[in-house]
Amino acid sequence: MKKLLFGALALGMLAACNTTTESTENTTDDALTSVASRKSCPSEEIRANLLATNPEAKARYSKIESGVDSFIKAKRAGRVNADGSIDIPVVVNVLYKTTTENVSDAKIAEQIAILNADYAGSNSDASKIPTEFSGVKAGDTKVRFHLVSTVRKKTTKTKWGTNDAMKKSSTGGINATSPSSYFNIWVVGNMGGILGYATFPESAGLWNDGVVIAAPYFGATGATAPYNLGRTATHEVGHYLNLRHIWGDATCGSDLVADTPTQTGANYGKPTYPLYNTCGGVSRSVMFMNYMDYVDDAAMFMFSAGQKDRIQATVASAGPRAGLRTY
DSSP states (O other): OOOOOOSSOOOOOOOOOEEEEEEEEOOOOOOOOSOOOSOOOTHHHHHHHHHHHOHHHHHHHHHHHHHHHHHHHHHHTTOSOSOOOEEEEEEEEEEESSTTTSOOHHHHHHHHHHHHHHHHTOOGGGGGSOHHHHTTBOOOOSEEEEEEEEEEEEEOOOOOOSSSGGGOGGGTSOOOSOTTTSEEEEEESOOTTOOEEEOOGGGTTSTTOSEEEEGGGSSSTTOOTTSOSSHHHHHHHHHHTTOOOTTTTSTTOOOSOTTSOOOSSOOOSOOOSSOEEEETTEEEEOOTTBTTSOSOGGGOOBOBHHHHHHHHHHHSTTSTTGGGGOO
16 A cells, blocks of 8 residues: 655644733734634645745755654664654643633643543544554554643634734734744634644744644534544644645645555545545545544544654654653
8 A cells, every 4th residue: 555656745834730821912813714614724735835935944854754764664674662652741822812712721631631542542433443454553653742831812813824823922922832842732713714733843943833723623522513522633733743634635645654545635524434546546445534634523533553653753862853852
């Protein structure tokens, strides 16, 4: 099930502790639609623009991918620690206009717990992984998350876009906390049809590094169906840890992972297994239940072993997110 690697790079672009609150600031609304009727994650599109316009980011991307290849080869040869465990420190930045948007400490704890279950492979619906893919399931990625701080800020802003305004105090947002050492999540009230977006590892340590999630899709309790199991965060954290959309953002594209079957494009809703796609004249049963597809939260419940390798290469001591080990 080896993916085809295209020459044309069709990539795209992130127990409660002390809680602080910043002052209210007026900001200008963005013209966005108000309801996410179909899953949308612009992370890859944002990344594509970054790589096309920023030579330094493109160079970092190339170096990172070379490092991933080296890590995976060394791991398969038994030359690296096969465990790769890491406990990532998380800072959650909450920007809210209404009481509902001011997500509670309990809901933040719930989302962290969901991330830990999904990345440990201990999610209750992991039992639904088809036998066909059980041999390539990631199981435990060895990545864990723990909350170290929550920062809250009241705002008059009603809609947010993908221009990173929520990440700067000068534009009504909250500045990231030491992004080289901490994983920053921004929770905002409304992004229209966008559920969330993320930066990839070539942005490691930069002022805008991290993940943004719209409050209606953060956590599970009271979240908006069908994206109400906290898996918008699971998906976006995958990008933060260097996973691409499983269809490679192109027709029969590549996600740079060998054990995820090539598929014609994104899947939505709740597909019925098996779902066959034909690429390169070969019909394959595709892994639509992968966290990096676009299906409903209830229909996604696995990472692959190849995706685990990419994650571990990213957080390894020589990886682009090694700083998360030294907070």
